[in-house]
Amino acid sequence: xxxxxxxxxxxxxxxxxxxxxCREHFIEFVEKRVxxxxxxxxLPKGKIAVALSGGKDSLVACYLIWKVTRDDRNRSVLAITxxxxxxxxxxxxxxxxxxxCNEYGIPHHIISFKREIGLTLDEMSxxxxxxxxxxxxxxxxxxxxxxxxxxxxxxAIAMGHNLDxxxxxxxxxxxxxxxxxxxxxxxxxxxxxxxxxxxxxxxxIPEKETTLYAYVNGFEISENECPYAIRAxxxxxxxxxxxLEEKHPGSRHSILKSFFEIEECxxxxxxxxxxxxxxxxxxxxxxxxxxxxxxxxxxKGEISF
Amino acid sequence: xKVEVEMRGELKxxxxxxxxxxxxxxxxxxxxxxxxxxxxxxxxxPYKERINSDRIKIIQVASGG
Numbered sequence: 001x002x003x004x005x006x007x008x009x010x011x012x013x014x015x016x017x018x019x020x021x022c023r024e025h026f027i028e029f030v031e032k033r034v035x036x037x038x039x040x041x042x043l044p045k046g047k048i049a050v051a052l053s054g055g056k057d058s059l060v061a062c063y064l065i066w067k068v069t070r071d072d073r074n075r076s077v078l079a080i081t082x083x084x085x086x087x088x089x090x091x092x093x094x095x096x097x098x099x100x101c102n103e104y105g106i107p108h109h110i111i112s113f114k115r116e117i118g119l120t121l122d123e124m125s126x127x128x129x130x131x132x133x134x135x136x137x138x139x140x141x142x143x144x145x146x147x148x149x150x151x152x153x154x155x156a157i158a159m160g161h162n163l164d165x166x167x168x169x170x171x172x173x174x175x176x177x178x179x180x181x182x183x184x185x186x187x188x189x190x191x192x193x194x195x196x197x198x199x200x201x202x203x204x205i206p207e208k209e210t211t212l213y214a215y216v217n218g219f220e221i222s223e224n225e226c227p228y229a230i231r232a233x234x235x236x237x238x239x240x241x242x243x244l245e246e247k248h249p250g251s252r253h254s255i256l257k258s259f260f261e262i263e264e265c266x267x268x269x270x271x272x273x274x275x276x277x278x279x280x281x282x283x284x285x286x287x288x289x290x291x292x293x294x295x296x297x298x299x300k301g302e303i304s305f
Numbered sequence: 306x307k308v309e310v311e312m313r314g315e316l317k318x319x320x321x322x323x324x325x326x327x328x329x330x331x332x333x334x335x336x337x338x339x340x341x342x343x344x345x346x347x348x349x350x351p352y353k354e355r356i357n358s359d360r361i362k363i364i365q366v367a368s369g370g
Contacts, residue, residue, distance in 0.1 A: 001351060001353070001354060010351050011348065011349040011350065011351070012342075012349060012351050013351035013352060013353050013354075015338060015339065020351055164367070206339065207339075207366045207367060208339050208340070208341075208342065208366045210366075211342060211364060211366040212342055212349060215342065215344075215349060215364065216349065221364060223313050223314070223364065223365060238367055242337045242339055242340050242367070243337065245337070245339045246337045246338065246339060
């Protein structure tokens, strides 16, 4: 089939709008929506830090932030990679991230759990108790990102979450009845002291399209799965949403749109948490001791037995 | 016809009818069109399209990490 916009050969069929697109028009289709998201969420002046795992979404987010700020005197881009210490998985994407930053001349900061927390995720896995690795990983990863972003004085952290990720999160919060958590989802409009606001430039792009965008731009796509993903609840929601989308194209967009409709009400009902420096590490937290320090305490307790 | 499919670095040989489409292939492999990209000779192809090759690469888009 030819492209619905020109006579070139198409490379994809977009199920939710019925269009065939060639390489150029597909790229345009992705970039237009990402630029719209960036405008909508706001890109503060200064240093934009991209959370770059080396997976395809983060590469695409980093490339697009680089591309839109390239001729901008008021904004620059840099990348932060968190090495959780997952043997046989993370080494490869850390290398992809490093090579990518070298190619585009993007300053790159790598921070590891081992150095910052004292243990790799593999080591935590042995003493994790009843919590899944993803719980530790999520908390410590945000902690590490915020530390580096503060150190380098970043004005925002761009994350690579795509439409599938975001619609999964919305659905998960509904199913768990955790509406307050939904009110606190990034992107953050109110700036909290010590907490670098996060933006999600790929929020409206389906995962298939972020992957295809990475492919047609020649980025290396790592297809390896995190060995701990098997214990993540997210997998259930991922499979369910893919099935739903197959039967009803556009479902993920509708979920995000529904979220936009209620977002303001959520923010009215749940005012932003009052944050104070954690008594142990000084990072902003809604509790006296932040979640990272609480988890660290738990792990240390397990080790000493 | 015999078709060789590469997925996550592994090769799989499957039997397809002549004039098969990407959709037929995904159905056979029990994959959703939103979860994969079909590559023929290094070029992505719409899943609705007829595939004129016996060597296909499938990229799974959900990496779970």
